Amino acid sequence: MRAGKTAAYYTLGCKLNFAETSTIARQLEGEGFARVDFEDAADVYVINTCSVTEQADKKCRNIVRRARKLNPDAYVVVVGCYAQLKPKAIASIPGVDIVLGANDKFKVQEYLKNLDRSEGVLVKNEHIKETRTFHPSWSAGDRTRSFLKVQDGCDYFCSFCTIPLARGRSRSGSIDSVLEQVEEISAQGVKEIVLTGVNIGDFKTEEGHEFRDLVQALDEQAGAARFRISSIEPDLLNEEIIKKVSESKVFMPHFHIPLQSGSDVLLERMRRRYRAELYRERIQKIRELIPHACIGVDVIVGFPGETEEEFQKTLDLLHELEISYLHVFTYSERPNTTALRMDGAVPVATRQKRNKVLRMLSLKKQRAHYEAHVGTQQNVLFETEEIDGMLQGFTENYIRVQVPFDAELVNSIQEVHLERLNSDGIIEAALLLAQDRN
Numbered sequence: 001m002r003a004g005k006t007a008a009y010y011t012l013g014c015k016l017n018f019a020e021t022s023t024i025a026r027q028l029e030g031e032g033f034a035r036v037d038f039e040d041a042a043d044v045y046v047i048n049t050c051s052v053t054e055q056a057d058k059k060c061r062n063i064v065r066r067a068r069k070l071n072p073d074a075y076v077v078v079v080g081c082y083a084q085l086k087p088k089a090i091a092s093i094p095g096v097d098i099v100l101g102a103n104d105k106f107k108v109q110e111y112l113k114n115l116d117r118s119e120g121v122l123v124k125n126e127h128i129k130e131t132r133t134f135h136p137s138w139s140a141g142d143r144t145r146s147f148l149k150v151q152d153g154c155d156y157f158c159s160f161c162t163i164p165l166a167r168g169r170s171r172s173g174s175i176d177s178v179l180e181q182v183e184e185i186s187a188q189g190v191k192e193i194v195l196t197g198v199n200i201g202d203f204k205t206e207e208g209h210e211f212r213d214l215v216q217a218l219d220e221q222a223g224a225a226r227f228r229i230s231s232i233e234p235d236l237l238n239e240e241i242i243k244k245v246s247e248s249k250v251f252m253p254h255f256h257i258p259l260q261s262g263s264d265v266l267l268e269r270m271r272r273r274y275r276a277e278l279y280r281e282r283i284q285k286i287r288e289l290i291p292h293a294c295i296g297v298d299v300i301v302g303f304p305g306e307t308e309e310e311f312q313k314t315l316d317l318l319h320e321l322e323i324s325y326l327h328v329f330t331y332s333e334r335p336n337t338t339a340l341r342m343d344g345a346v347p348v349a350t351r352q353k354r355n356k357v358l359r360m361l362s363l364k365k366q367r368a369h370y371e372a373h374v375g376t377q378q379n380v381l382f383e384t385e386e387i388d389g390m391l392q393g394f395t396e397n398y399i400r401v402q403v404p405f406d407a408e409l410v411n412s413i414q415e416v417h418l419e420r421l422n423s424d425g426i427i428e429a430a431l432l433l434a435q436d437r438n
């Protein structure tokens, strides 16, 4: 295929997928494929899939159909987790040209070049289990925030999760390569970098460096960017890391720690590597060292065996802990997981009811986190988009604030005074002039 053409991208799933799609797009741009919107007629469509998404197959089919409609002659390339797990199902979707699993998704251009359509669909998905290769990736959407993948894969095999099957064993880049990418991202004017991975706390390099060493190295590197740590497993978020974040000027006081259940019986069935008590200790340690931190929590409701009594344990623990918001997931049966064979299925209506209960609790917790900071001064990174005449941004401890739109403030860090919580759940803030600052 000759260069000088266009490519469009569609991403399903998590931040990691977004980072990887961005990287594939940059690679193709380097080969002369200008990036266009997915709704435009493009010469190549790349669809990055997710195996966790509900109805992955149906979604994938619809997107392929849309791409074909936009340009019937286009090349359609399907990559990512679902392509790794179900290559045959994807290859059978009419209109697909290339299917690339986890190992091959960064070689789109190479496969396009050698594609012979008369030979049918080209499928490359090697056995992911043996993979030790790490492909650095980072996303570049707007200029404000970038997701940087520092780790991939997972060795934990929780009983509800197919990610280890789709992404393989845990592996990481070197600290030096992360530092290089941070420089590259900062040079684009990006002000905040979110360190992302499948099991980021399991970051380990060939040189023997661990996640705490990465935090230390980033903290020492004087740069323009500030950092957030995306979701980190409680057993891997040790006191040392919490302490480093508490002392750091560039790491934001914000943690996202999956709990999944407050019941030890359920944690055991989920094959999680901690129990409720350890989780409690972690939150208490964060509060002790960083009292104003934002703490987000993932919870799964309706896992097999979650009786009313076990659910109540989750609810009690969440009530007790000083956390700032919840991400609530309703359990759904997934092929190729051990949870699928477990007894004690929870009726779907009960799962939904529990989800609602926790979402209400999340709103309450978030409100309390926001209100506790009304009247304080905070540093806010303003974003790029004007929304109803306002400009929004996040404080260091992840409170969403807004001020009247001013183009000069876009993608800048400013000191503001938090005035009041409005009815949309956003804090109205006032910019501080130099003489007002403490």
Ligand code: SF4
Binding pocket: 154, 155, 156, 157, 158, 161, 162, 163, 164, 198, 199, 233
């Ligand atoms: S830690 Fe558990 S839930 Fe998270 S990716 Fe690994 S197996 Fe899946």
